[in-house]
Amino acid sequence: MNELIEYIKHDIAITDTIQEKLNRISIKKEVQKGENILSENSLKKQHIFVLTGCLRSFYRMENGKEVTIQFAIKNWWIGDYITLYTENKSILSIEGLSKSEILLIGKTELERLYIEHPEFATFHRKNFERHIATLQKRILSLLTQTAAEKYKQFIADYADFAQKIPNYQIASYLGITAESLSRVRKEMANQ
Amino acid sequence: MNELIEYIKHDIAITDTIQEKLNRISIKKEVQKGENILSENSLKKQHIFVLTGCLRSFYRMENGKEVTIQFAIKNWWIGDYITLYTENKSILSIEGLSKSEILLIGKTELERLYIEHPEFATFHRKNFERHIATLQKRILSLLTQTAAEKYKQFIADYADFAQKIPNYQIASYLGITAESLSRVRKEMANQ
DNA sequence: CTTAAATATTGATGTATGATAAGAAATTAT
């Protein structure tokens, strides 16, 4: 039994049938540090479940600068949700921040499971709901907080693994430059 | 048959039972311009479906300034998703921007329908997915675009009703001041 | 260990946008 099933079992009673189907549709993969799993312009529509390690999704701007959309560690889902749910070509890239193990699950395969097993759909609906709340909170944060406030909230929210992420990537998640973040950190250290 | 059912029928075949249950749990309400439906600190957990008119959800900062989280018109859902899916007390307010008609649907009642009718849950899961993509796009926009770019995208995305919304509220949605938006508009007019 | 590469810091300077305040224009109410 793999870790995804372990994780799902925390929430719902999962039948052997679902377990077996999940195993059948999920592809286990090892990702190296810096390795790209999903690249922009790819046509693959996949969900990723993190077993170990740490990943991030990011957008590369025309000028080459990158903005980080999401970080993910053990038991988190990550994906290019804009592509998964609207467009055709993927606009984000996903890479490993450290050596990681992941499960790749195709969109259509997952949807088949939703239909065949309503309790599995319910489990996922709750994930969606939490995800929506998280995204709204981030929007609120981007609209109302200063650089220092955003950083403080980030290290509080992501205490588990904030120190594993390079500061310049945290900066790109918060919507500030690495230089600004460095000044914020200096300011914080002096108090 | 009301407009919510009409709207749902565009997506899925809806049985009489679902229709009847939906009618039973949804409370129709008329909202005046400027009237608050949901206020911060309320304990109600409700989804709102807009039949006519225009609403917005917003957050009131400590200094009294408001930031707009979402606008909604006919056939859109709106709610305080942070409260609905995580916290207890509501942190957002929802008000009518014009005289509007809405349906109020309690969180628990809606969840009961999900369980009793998987096809209805599927319909809603797709809404969730689109919502996630929309929120991600907005985050990307906030992280990468200038004031002028955000405004141009806004009037393109919300062409249907952008002109119905006062500019200072559009500004508060884009994360800029009304004065800045005014300058952006002047700049655009001169070209 | 030593060197190379990646990441972080610091300083000097620039700029987009914010803050404040006043007046103009548009809505709404009387």
Added chain:
DNA sequence: ATAATTTCTTATCATACATCAATATTTAAG
């Protein structure tokens, strides 16, 4: 219509953060 209120604009000035460039520090590679 007229007045009152709300919304929008304009100007001046302030500032948080960006940019650029150099150096320091840490991490990874040979």
